[in-house]
Amino acid sequence: MKKKQTQKHSIHDIAKVLQLSPATISRVLNNHPHVHQSTRSRVMAMIDHMGYKPNPMASGLRTNKTNTIGLIVPRISMFVHAEIITTIQNELHAFGYNLIICQSNDSVKMEKELTRTLYASRVDAVIAACTLFTTDFSHFDILVQNNIPVIFYDRVPVRPYPACIIKGDDFRGGYLAAAHLIELGCRRIAYISGPLLCSIYIDRYAGFKKAMLQHELPILTNQIFYHELNAENARKAMEKLFAKKPYPDGIFAANDVTALEVLSFAKEINVQVPGDLKIVGYSNDPRSSIVTPSMTTIEQFPMHTGKVIVTELMKILKRELNKKDSIEFPQITTAVGLIRRMST
Amino acid sequence: MKKKQTQKHSIHDIAKVLQLSPATISRVLNNHPHVHQSTRSRVMAMIDHMGYKPNPMASGLRTNKTNTIGLIVPRISMFVHAEIITTIQNELHAFGYNLIICQSNDSVKMEKELTRTLYASRVDAVIAACTLFTTDFSHFDILVQNNIPVIFYDRVPVRPYPACIIKGDDFRGGYLAAAHLIELGCRRIAYISGPLLCSIYIDRYAGFKKAMLQHELPILTNQIFYHELNAENARKAMEKLFAKKPYPDGIFAANDVTALEVLSFAKEINVQVPGDLKIVGYSNDPRSSIVTPSMTTIEQFPMHTGKVIVTELMKILKRELNKKDSIEFPQITTAVGLIRRMST
DNA sequence: TGTTTTTACGAAAACGTTTGAGTAAATAAA
DNA sequence: TTTATTTACTCAAACGTTTTCGTAAAAACA
Numbered sequence: 119m120k121k122k123q124t125q126k127h128s129i130h131d132i133a134k135v136l137q138l139s140p141a142t143i144s145r146v147l148n149n150h151p152h153v154h155q156s157t158r159s160r161v162m163a164m165i166d167h168m169g170y171k172p173n174p175m176a177s178g179l180r181t182n183k184t185n186t187i188g189l190i191v192p193r194i195s196m197f198v199h200a201e202i203i204t205t206i207q208n209e210l211h212a213f214g215y216n217l218i219i220c221q222s223n224d225s226v227k228m229e230k231e232l233t234r235t236l237y238a239s240r241v242d243a244v245i246a247a248c249t250l251f252t253t254d255f256s257h258f259d260i261l262v263q264n265n266i267p268v269i270f271y272d273r274v275p276v277r278p279y280p281a282c283i284i285k286g287d288d289f290r291g292g293y294l295a296a297a298h299l300i301e302l303g304c305r306r307i308a309y310i311s312g313p314l315l316c317s318i319y320i321d322r323y324a325g326f327k328k329a330m331l332q333h334e335l336p337i338l339t340n341q342i343f344y345h346e347l348n349a350e351n352a353r354k355a356m357e358k359l360f361a362k363k364p365y366p367d368g369i370f371a372a373n374d375v376t377a378l379e380v381l382s383f384a385k386e387i388n389v390q391v392p393g394d395l396k397i398v399g400y401s402n403d404p405r406s407s408i409v410t411p412s413m414t415t416i417e418q419f420p421m422h423t424g425k426v427i428v429t430e431l432m433k434i435l436k437r438e439l440n441k442k443d444s445i446e447f448p449q450i451t452t453a454v455g456l457i458r459r460m461s462t
Numbered sequence: 463m464k465k466k467q468t469q470k471h472s473i474h475d476i477a478k479v480l481q482l483s484p485a486t487i488s489r490v491l492n493n494h495p496h497v498h499q500s501t502r503s504r505v506m507a508m509i510d511h512m513g514y515k516p517n518p519m520a521s522g523l524r525t526n527k528t529n530t531i532g533l534i535v536p537r538i539s540m541f542v543h544a545e546i547i548t549t550i551q552n553e554l555h556a557f558g559y560n561l562i563i564c565q566s567n568d569s570v571k572m573e574k575e576l577t578r579t580l581y582a583s584r585v586d587a588v589i590a591a592c593t594l595f596t597t598d599f600s601h602f603d604i605l606v607q608n609n610i611p612v613i614f615y616d617r618v619p620v621r622p623y624p625a626c627i628i629k630g631d632d633f634r635g636g637y638l639a640a641a642h643l644i645e646l647g648c649r650r651i652a653y654i655s656g657p658l659l660c661s662i663y664i665d666r667y668a669g670f671k672k673a674m675l676q677h678e679l680p681i682l683t684n685q686i687f688y689h690e691l692n693a694e695n696a697r698k699a700m701e702k703l704f705a706k707k708p709y710p711d712g713i714f715a716a717n718d719v720t721a722l723e724v725l726s727f728a729k730e731i732n733v734q735v736p737g738d739l740k741i742v743g744y745s746n747d748p749r750s751s752i753v754t755p756s757m758t759t760i761e762q763f764p765m766h767t768g769k770v771i772v773t774e775l776m777k778i779l780k781r782e783l784n785k786k787d788s789i790e791f792p793q794i795t796t797a798v799g800l801i802r803r804m805s806t
Numbered sequence: 807t808g809t810t811t812t813t814a815c816g817a818a819a820a821c822g823t824t825t826g827a828g829t830a831a832a833t834a835a836a
Numbered sequence: 837t838t839t840a841t842t843t844a845c846t847c848a849a850a851c852g853t854t855t856t857c858g859t860a861a862a863a864a865c866a
Contacts, residue, residue, distance in 0.1 A: 126608070128852055139816045144854060154814060171582045175522040176852030179821045184519065186562075195544035203538065204565055211564075216583060218530075219563050220555075221548055238515045239560060264470070378752055385754075405749045408722055410729075472822055483846045488824060498844060520822030523851045 127170045136164055147172060178240070186216040187431070188236035190246040192224045192273075197403045198420045199247065202271070205424025206245065213432060215242070224249045224346075230257040237261055243431055247272040250316050250346060255279055267434045271427055274317045282430050283449045284423065288318045291416040291454040292325025295370045295398040298414070300333045302462055304368030304396055308341040310355050310380070311372045319344075322372050322400070347372060352379035360387060368396045374403035377413055381461065396462040411460030423452050471514045480508055491516060522584070530560040531775070532580035534590040536568045536617075541747045542764045543591065546615070549768025550589065557776060559586070568593045568690075574601040581605055587775055591616040594660045594690060599623055611778045615771055618661045626774050627793045628767065632662045635760040635798040636669025639714045639742040642758070644677045646806055648712030648740055652685040654699050654724070655716045663688075666716050666744070691716060696723035704731060712740045718747035721757055725805065740806040755804030767796050 129140045129147075136143075138157065145153045146161040164170075178184050187210055191199050207217050218241065222229040229249050236244055237260050244261055246268065255275045261268050268281040275283070299307050309326050312319040330337050343355040352371070356379070359366055371377035377399025381391055389395050391411055399406055399415040406413035430448060473484045473491075480487075482501065489497045490505040508514075522528050531554060535543050551561050562585065566573040573593050580588055581604050588605055590612065599619045605612050612625040619627070643651050653670050656663035674681050687699040696715070700723070703710055715721035721743025725735055733739050735755055743750055743759040750757035774792060 130852080140853080141817080141855080142815060144852095145815090148854080150855095152812095152814060157814080173523070173852050174583060175519045175528065176821090177854070178519040179517070179523050179823085179852080180854045182821080194538050194547065195541065197539065200539035200544065204567075207563075207565060211579070216562050216579075218560050219551075221551060223548075235555070235560075239518060382752065405752055408726065408749055408753055410754050474822080484823080485825080485847080486845065488822095489845090492824080494825095496842090496844060501844080517822050520851090521824070523822080523853085524824045526851080 127168050128173070129170075132161065132164050132168065132170055135168075136160060182240075184216075184240050184242055185214060186218055186239070186241050188232075188239065188241035188244045189217055189219045190222055190229060190232050190236070190244065190248075191219065192222055192247060192249055194219060194221055198272075198401050198418055201420035202424040202427070205421045206428055209425060209428035210431075213428075222249050224251070226251050233257050233261065237264070237266070241266065243267040243269070243435060245269045245271065245427060245431065248275075248316075249273070250313055253315050267431070269427060269431055269434070271423065272318065276317050276320065280447055282434060282447050284427055284430065285317065285321075285449075285451055286418045286423065287451050287454045288321035289325040289328075291400060291418075292322035292327075292370075292372075293329045294325070294454070294456045295322075295400070295416055296326045296329035297332075298456055298458070298462060299368035299370060299396055299398060300329060300335065302368075302392075302396055304366075305335060306338075306341070306364060306366045307335065307368040307370060308343075308355075308359055308366040309370045309372070310343045310347070310352060310376050312347045313344050319372060326370060341366060347376045349375060349379040352376040353383055356380055356383040360389070365389070366395065368398075370398045372400050374399040374401050374406045374413065374415055377415065377461075378403075378405055378409055381409060381411075381413065392460065392462050398456075398462060402457055407459065414459045414462040415457050417455045417457050419453060419455070426450060426452055471512050472517070473514075476505065476508050476512065476514055479512075480504060526584075528560075528584050528586055529558060530562055530583070530585050532576075532583065532585035532588045533561055533563045534566055534573060534576050534580070534588065534592075535563065536566055536591060536593055538563065538565055542616075542745050542762055545764035546768040546771070549765045550772055553769060553772035554775075557772075566593050568595070570595050577601045577605065581608070581610070585610065587611040587613065587779060589613045589615065589771060589775065592619075592660075593617070594657055597659050611775070613771060613775055613778070615767065616662065620661050620664065624791055626778060626791050628771055628774065629661065629665075629793075629795055630762045630767065631795050631798045632665035633669040633672075635744060635762075636666035636671075636714075636716075637673045638669070638798070638800045639666075639744070639760055640670045640673035641676075642800055642802070642806060643712035643714060643740055643742060644673060644679065646712075646736075646740055649679060650682075650685070650708060650710045651679065651712040651714060652687075652699075652703055652710040653714045653716070654687045654691070654696060654720050656691050657688050663716055670714060685710060691720045693719060693723040696720040697727060700724055700727040704733070709733070710739065712742075714742045716744050718743040718745050718750045718757065718759055721759065721805075722747075722749055722753055725753060725755075725757065736804065736806050742800075742806060746801055751803065758803045758806040759801050761799045761801050763797060763799070770794060770796055 129143045132143045133140045142153060143161055146158050194200055194203060203219060210217050220232040222232060226249050229252060243266060258268055262280055269284060270281055271284040274285050296307065311323050314320055314323065327337060345351045369380050371380055377397055380397055384391050384395050391397060397413065399413050402415045402417040406415045473487045476487045477484045486497060487505055490502050538544055538547060547563060554561050564576040566576060570593050573596060587610060602612050606624055613628060614625055615628040618629050640651065655667050658664055658667065671681060689695045713724050715724055721741055724741055728735050728739050735741060743757050746759045746761045750759045
């Protein structure tokens, strides 16, 4: 490693060696017109030669832009989110934006703190997938009030909120899952849902309900569960469902972690899947394809969602730039699809 | 939502209403001594009341600190990394640092670009888990030369590099896995390794080798594979291993994705696991516990690793602050452990 | 040719903080 | 009492950009 001390250069240093003013260098860097082609290339060459990098804090101070986007997400280890984040990041990187990823760990308190932190960091925009328990979205007000655009995705505000909203077609997902089970002959279908505070579970439940009603199947309240979707809760639900006959012949679990635990429980009590019991999960977690039998689930196309998010964000930031305060907040629904596997 | 336009305040605004100079406000904010207790509390109260947030760009411009740490990682969806990142982030947040997470997607080209980007963003330090194929670490030179501390973890430079290095005890991991198989009676043990360019695979292989030699077992070159560890390559390896007898009776896979594919292949060709074939994976991916039979694997304690990383980083940043140029680069090895499950 | 318009640049004032130097007032030491 | 020290503050100069305004020179036009 050569120990050449790469000293930091400023716009003034470039200007001095080229007998120009700092203003001209700045104009070159920002692709301003009204700078002669020959000086532009001289400047570019010198910038390259001296290894100059603009100081984002200085320009940020002046322009009030950080070129940084904040992202709040429950947990990056959740597969769908990991995929979405990856896409968002790659896309944003292409546009010259940095991404600060924050995890709320499904805690509302943490989510509140993170919005404050992001506000304090002066990010140019915030992308958020809220916690399961976020029903009051007022901690995002401070961003909206200060004209920091907010994009919600996945878990989004239920009531109107002045922000762009991008959500999966959870209604259709719920419908597809239930219709699939019904089509395969299931008549006693149980549904393990997340808490109905959260947009996605409200919609999935509505879709489920529609399919059931359409086929004139009863929705038995003791076959429907609402709770945070983790393995322990899934197990408790299963214990209740299989406490006495008649057993359900189909279970729709509103996420894959739950579906996997359902399967695991069914195996333990020697209920045959898919023979005696058919199971549908949600999200196409990588685990769902390797388990035996492999799990039928709803695909959410996370990469597509990520792209849509960035596309909308760029539109918003451009419009923000033009100071056209057309306060329109697009609401976009992204597609879902059923992946049929061995559990049905 | 109240539409109260929270106008941005500066240190000057606070100073004016309190009949003080901006310098005093600044000193309060930075806990400088030589400011009277009574004025300190007056200032704090006013800051709170006016909802003032310091502008990080202005202070960053002045102090040349961003309070932001850059992180380069192959993929956040890899479980171990997701866990480590989560811990790092939570710890850093407590210290008032932001984290910019970048994914190299195991591409050296991308990794190079990301180091440049992070350098240009003026992060205070960089934490990096390199790609599988990074053998030349010179793209990190620009950081080191400019006194931006670098901490490598997981996949670390093989040859000396002026940076802090934190790695799992891969030698021990390899040894534990092989010794476990041997202890259970395996005599024809195959090993599916990642490319031997990468520190972790070098060490795991060495550990594997030591256990084999210790028990006077032969290392057959046609039972050892070196390639990027993904499902397709694992399948190819298995096809070769089970092309003709004698079949291996134990397989050590250097990551869990490979181990899972090995298991899946074994099932397909009706080789009984663990009866005919025992399998050990690496990393304790969540999938390894839900597959049937569940997978024996090596635990890396990612949360502990994350904590160690942040602890070391804080030490370095503090020492950096004191301008004590004691150029010591600690090298820390974190523990691993065997998790025995049904595949052995 | 002279006049107007356009082009290519420079000067200088911001942006909001930190910090060294300077200075009154208060306190301690002689 | 005078002198030295400490305390609590102010002043003003940075940090590295961007951007408005101004102005020569060049180009276009009459």
